[in-house]
Amino acid sequence: MLQINNITVVRNDTVLLQNINLLLPHGGKAVITGPSGSGKSSLLAVINGTLSPLAGQVFCNGIEVKPENLSKLRQFLAMIEQEPVLAAEKVDEALLLPFNFRLNSQLPKPDRKELENVLTEFDLPVHILNQLCSELSGGEKQRIAVARIKLLHRQVILADEATSALDDRYCEEVLNYLLTPELTVLAVSHDPRLIERFPVILKVKDHTLQQCGDRI
Amino acid sequence: MTELSWLGMGLIYIILIIPIILNRILGLKISRNLLQTVIHMSLQLILIGYYLEVLFRLNNVWLNIGWLLVMMLIANITTLKRAHLGIARMLPGQFIAIGISFLTVLFYFLLVALRLSPWYDAAYLVTIGGMLLGGIMRGNVVALERFYSALQQRNREFMAMQLLGATPKEACKPFFVESMQAALMPHLANMATVGIVSLPGMMTGQMISGGSPLIAIRYQVAIMVTMFVAMELSSFLSIKFSIRKAFDERGNLKTDL
Numbered sequence: 001m002l003q004i005n006n007i008t009v010v011r012n013d014t015v016l017l018q019n020i021n022l023l024l025p026h027g028g029k030a031v032i033t034g035p036s037g038s039g040k041s042s043l044l045a046v047i048n049g050t051l052s053p054l055a056g057q058v059f060c061n062g063i064e065v066k067p068e069n070l071s072k073l074r075q076f077l078a079m080i081e082q083e084p085v086l087a088a089e090k091v092d093e094a095l096l097l098p099f100n101f102r103l104n105s106q107l108p109k110p111d112r113k114e115l116e117n118v119l120t121e122f123d124l125p126v127h128i129l130n131q132l133c134s135e136l137s138g139g140e141k142q143r144i145a146v147a148r149i150k151l152l153h154r155q156v157i158l159a160d161e162a163t164s165a166l167d168d169r170y171c172e173e174v175l176n177y178l179l180t181p182e183l184t185v186l187a188v189s190h191d192p193r194l195i196e197r198f199p200v201i202l203k204v205k206d207h208t209l210q211q212c213g214d215r216i
Numbered sequence: 217m218t219e220l221s222w223l224g225m226g227l228i229y230i231i232l233i234i235p236i237i238l239n240r241i242l243g244l245k246i247s248r249n250l251l252q253t254v255i256h257m258s259l260q261l262i263l264i265g266y267y268l269e270v271l272f273r274l275n276n277v278w279l280n281i282g283w284l285l286v287m288m289l290i291a292n293i294t295t296l297k298r299a300h301l302g303i304a305r306m307l308p309g310q311f312i313a314i315g316i317s318f319l320t321v322l323f324y325f326l327l328v329a330l331r332l333s334p335w336y337d338a339a340y341l342v343t344i345g346g347m348l349l350g351g352i353m354r355g356n357v358v359a360l361e362r363f364y365s366a367l368q369q370r371n372r373e374f375m376a377m378q379l380l381g382a383t384p385k386e387a388c389k390p391f392f393v394e395s396m397q398a399a400l401m402p403h404l405a406n407m408a409t410v411g412i413v414s415l416p417g418m419m420t421g422q423m424i425s426g427g428s429p430l431i432a433i434r435y436q437v438a439i440m441v442t443m444f445v446a447m448e449l450s451s452f453l454s455i456k457f458s459i460r461k462a463f464d465e466r467g468n469l470k471t472d473l
Contacts, residue, residue: 049466050466050468052466067466068465070467079379085372087373097380098380101386103382
């Protein structure tokens with residue numbers, strides 16, 4: 001569940017978004033479109049807790065997004081970026097990286113079999129596990145970043161142009177993941193392949209969010 | 217023992233004519249800077265020379281400790297300046313970090329290894345202390361500078377780790393390890409070649425003033441080892457203490473470091 005109440009987003013003294021309200025129920029999916037620089041990514045930064053809003057509140061699965069709640073929040077919230085950062089040397093290290101953090105210590109560390117399964121699901125060859133992250137293509141990196149989030153069983157996903165750099169085939173795999181019924185997803189995208197599959201489409205206009213088409 | 221007289225030192229300056237001519241031919245505009253720096257260095261050392269004469273002669277415990285503190289303060293400020301970090305914010309933590317590592321190692325050297333008596337003898341306290349502090353300063357500048365510039369340049373990596381559940385401290389770890397490595401490797405390389413490629417200043421000095429090479433090398437081994445220990449400990453503590461002041465409550469690296 002994601003609830004945004006009267007959020008105002010300011011960056012470098014410019015008001016980007018004003019009085020934003022949004023309610024995404026558990027399993028809900030919405031995509032925000034709009035010109036670049038209109039504050040879409042900043043809104044995601046407010047939701048993930050890295051940017052403080054000028055006004056308003058965000059609740060994620062009932063927990064208010066504020067500095068003292070960030071670790072609680074990140075147990076179920078994840079972010080997919082356009083250019084993912086794997087932050088490891090090799091692919092298997094990248095996939096297992098979050099399991100070294102104390103916050104994720106109650107999650108069982110995936111074994112080799114589990115890693116192979118998740119790779120297959122995203123159409124990645126098993127031998128990629130031993131490859132260097134620096135040798136991967138953009139599409140491979142993105143799918144590994146998504147696979148990593150899948151291994152963490154996060155429930156609320158913020159996706160910032162998650163599919164924009166992907167071929168149709170790989171875009172489909174990432175979309176299939178994002179459209180898993182139990183995931184709550186708020187995406188920011190210009191990608192028509194993503195937009196047409198999302199039930200709720202919101203557009204940034206005059207610093208507010210306007211609903212374009214509700215296909216629920 | 218052959219002594220270098222004041223006249224002798226004066227004669228050394230004449231040889232500067234070579235770089236000055238070369239600079240002129242090459243159009244290398246550093247001659248003015250070179251002369252200013254040489255004058256600055258000479259005055260600074262002459263003053264220190266007289267100062268140390270007095271310090272050694274009086275050999276007063278409080279004076280020696282006071283001078284040690286002044287050296288530490290200057291080392292701290294220089295480190296923070298060269299690492300481009302805010303002095304007001306970082307100085308207290310840095311002073312403690314350098315203080316712990318410097319004093320522990322210095323007094324281990326002086327009291328356990330050298331069994332110095334009296335323990336505050338300026339000829340040892342100030343000279344060995346100065347060498348150790350110089351090493352600590354070099355190490356800390358590299359460690360802090362690398363750490364914070366890597367965090368700035370690879371900020372997305374740092375933030376991505378936090379979004380995957382890392383605390384700022386956990387997300388710092390790879391940067392921490394890299395910058396420690398960068399700070400310590402030069403000294404390690406130095407240790408491996410010492411004596412073969414170059415004779416360090418302290419050994420040279422001891423031998424010129426008539427000391428036995430065998431005594432000189434014992435000091436050199438002790439200085440090299442203690443310096444490494446002091447450098448590792450101080451760069452570790454310096455980064456550790458600076459981290460507390462470096463991030464906002466949302467885990468972002470502060471922009472006004």
